[in-house]
Amino acid sequence: MQTNQIFLLFCGVLLALGLAAFFMARAKATRTRASGTAMYAQPDQYAWFSVLITAGPAVLVSAVGAFAMLLLGAEIPTLYLLASSLAIAAIGLLLGLKQVRPDFHARQAIERVIQGILAAAAMVSIITTLGILLSIVFEAVRFFQMQSFWEFITGTIWNPGASFLAAAGRGDEAGSAAQFGSVPLFVGTFIITLIAMMVAIPVGLFSAIYMAEFAPDRIRTLAKPVLEVLAGIPTVVYGFFAAITVAPIVVDIAGVLGLDASYSNALAPGLVMGIMIIPFISSLSDDVITAVPDSMRQGSLALGMTKAETIKSVVLPASLPGIISASLLAVSRALGETMIVVMAAGMRPNLTANPLEDMTTVTVRIVAALTGDQEFESAETLSAFALGLVLFVVTLALNMVSVIMIRRFREKYRSNNL
Template sequence: MSTQTLYLIFFGGLVPLMFLGYVLGRQKAITIRSQGIKMHSQPDQYGWFGALYTGLPIITIGVCGVFLYLFGVHAIPPTMLLAAALGVGALTLGLLIKNIQGTTKARDLVEDLIKGMLFTASLVSVLTTFGILLSIIFEALHFFQMQSFFHFIFGLEWSPDTAFLEGAGRADANAAEAKFGAVPIFAGTFYITAIAMVVAIPMGLLSAIFMSEYASSSVRSQVKPFLEILAGIPTVVYGFFAALTVAPLVVKFFAVFGIEAQYQNALSSGIIMGIMIIPFISSLSDDVISSVPQNMRNGAYALGMNKAETIRFVVLPSAMPGIIASILLGVSRALGETMIVVMAAGLRPNLTWNPLEDMTTVTVKIVESLTGDQEFNNPLTLSAFALGLVLFVVTLVINIISVSTIRKFHRKYKVSTL
C-alpha cells in the first residue's frame, strides 16, 4: 500500500469521526437539556468536546508512527498502525458520547485541550530552534577539531581550495595548505549590511513618518500598498537589477571623477539590499507610530510645540521600541541575504574598505561550501557550519542589545507618563 493511500485512509477516517463526534456530542447535550437537566456547558461546547477528544488519540498515534518511521523503527506495519489509530478513535468516540452528562465540564475540558495544543506548538518551535543550534554546534566542533579555532576567527585569508582537492582525492604533496580565515567573509557581511542599513533606515523611517503624520488617509491608502510591493519581489530580481542596472551606473558615475570601480562591487549590492529592506522598516514603523495615542500629540500641542517638535520629542520616543524592532528585522534580513550578493558583489573574500571592490558574505560562502561533490566530512563542507555558528552568535548578540535598548525605552516611557 502506497504512502498516499495511507494518508488518504488516515484523514478519510479522522475527519468523519471528528465530525460524528461533534454531531453526537451536541445532540446528546440537547437531549439531556430537553429533559430539564441543568447543563454545565452549551451544546456546541459538548460537540467540540466530542470532536476534539475523538481526534486526539488518532492524531497522537499517527504522530508516534511517523516518528518511529523517521527514526528507522519499522516494527509496526503501517496498515496495522493505521487500523489501531482509527479503532482507538472509534472506541474513544463511543465512550465519550456514553459518558456525557449534565455535570461534564465540556467547556473547561475543551479550553484545557486548546491550551495544551498552544503550549505544544510553542514547545515545538523552541525545540526546533535548539535542534538547529545543536546540529550546527556538533558539526562546527567537528570542523574545529580539524582547523584552528583562533585562526578561523582571526585569520585574514580564506583559501580552502586544497581542502576541496583533498575531499576529491586529487591533492598532492606540494599543494598549499588550506586556509580558513573568516575575517574577510564577516567583514564583507557587515560592510554590505551597513551600506544597506544606511539606505534603508532613513528612507524607511522618513516614509513611515510621512504616511502616519502628514499624508491624508486617501494618499496613505494608495502609497503604502505600492511601498509594500517591494517586500514581495523575489531577491533574484533585485540581484538582476543590481547587476545589470545599478552596478554599471555606479561604475560610470565614479568614472566621471576618475575613480575606478569594479562591476561587481559592495556599493551596488548594499544599495539594492537597502531598497529591498525599506518596506520592512517602513511598514512596521508606520504601524507603531500610528498607534501612539492622539492625546499625547494634543498635550504637546497644548504646551506650544509645533508638529515637527511633537514628532521629534513625543511621537518618535514613544514609538522607539517598535522602530528598533523593525530595524532589527531589517538587519537580520540583510545578514541572511544571498542572491543579491552573489549577482552584484561577487564570491571573492576580499578584506578591504573600498566599497567599489568585490566582496562576499557569510551566507554566500555557506551555500558555496555545501554545494558540489566534496565529501561531507572534509573541512570545506564543515566550514559552512562554523560560519553558521558564528553568524548565529552575532545575531544573538544583536538581539540581546536590541532587547536591552527596547527595555530602556519602555522604562523611560513609563516614567514619563506617570
C-alpha cells in the same frame, strides 16, 4: 487496496465518527438539560469536546506512526496503523459520550486542550531552533578539530586551496596549506549590511512617518501597498538590477570623481539591498507609529507644540521600541542575504574597507562551500558550519542587544511620563 485509497477511507470514517460524536453528545446534553438538571457547560461545548476526544488521539497516533515510518525507518503496515487509529477513535467516541454529565466542565476541558495545542506549536519552534543549532555545532566542532579556532576568528586570509583532497586521503600538503581566516568574510558582510541600513533606515522611517502622520487616506491607501510590493520581488531580480544597472552607474560616478571602482563592487549590492529592505522598516514602523494613542498627539498640540515637534518629542519616543525592533529585523535580513551579493559583488574574500572594491559575505561562502562535488569531510565543506555558527552567534547577540535597548527605552519613556 492502494495506500491513497486506504488513507481516503480512513479520513472518511474518521470524519463520520467525528460527526457522530458531535451530534450524539449534543443530543445527550440537550436531553439532560431539558430534564431540568443544571449543567456546567452548553450542549455545543460537550459536543466539541466529544469531537476532540474522538478525532484527536486518532490523528496523533497516525502522525506518530507516519513519523516513525518516514524518519526512523520503522516497518508498520499502513492498514494496521490506520485501523488501530480508527479503533482508538471509536473508544474516544464512547468516552466522550460518557463524559456528557452535569458535573463535567466541558468548556474548561476544551480550553485545556487548546492550550496544549498552542503550547505544542510553541515548542515546535523552540525544538526546531535547538535542532538547527545542534546540527551546526556538531559539524563546526569537526571543523575546529582540523583548523585552529583562533586562526579562524582572527585570520585575515580565506584560501581553502585544495583542502578537499585531504579528506580523500590525498594532498596532505595542500590541505595543510589551506587558510580559513574569516575576518574578510565578516568585514564584507558588515560593510554591505551597513550600506544597506544607511539606505533602508532613513528612507523607511521617513516614509513611515509621512504615511502615518501626513499622507491623506487616498495616498496612504495607494502608497503603502505599492511600497510593500518591494518585499515580494525575488532577490534574484534585485541581483540582476544591482549587477546590470546600479553597478555600472556606481563605476561611472566614481570615474567622474576620479576614483577607481570595480564592476563587482560592494556599494551596488548594498544600495539595492537597502531598497529591498525598505518595506520591512517602513511597514512595521508605520504600524507602530499608527498605534500611538491619538490623545498624546492632541495633548502635545494643545500645549502649543507644532506637528513636527509633536512627532519628534512625543510620537517617535513612544514608538521607538518598535522602530528598533524593525531595524534589527532588517539587519538580520541583510546579514542573511546571498543572491544579490553573488551577482553584484562577486565571491572573492577581500579584506578592505573600500566599498568600491569587490568583496563577499559569510552566506555566499556558505553556499559556495556546500555546493559542488567536493568531499563533505573536507575542511572547506565543514567551514560552512563554522561560519554559520559564528553568524548565528552574531545574530543572537544583535537580538539580545535589541531586547536590552527596547527595555531601557521603555523604562525611560515610562519614567518621563511619570
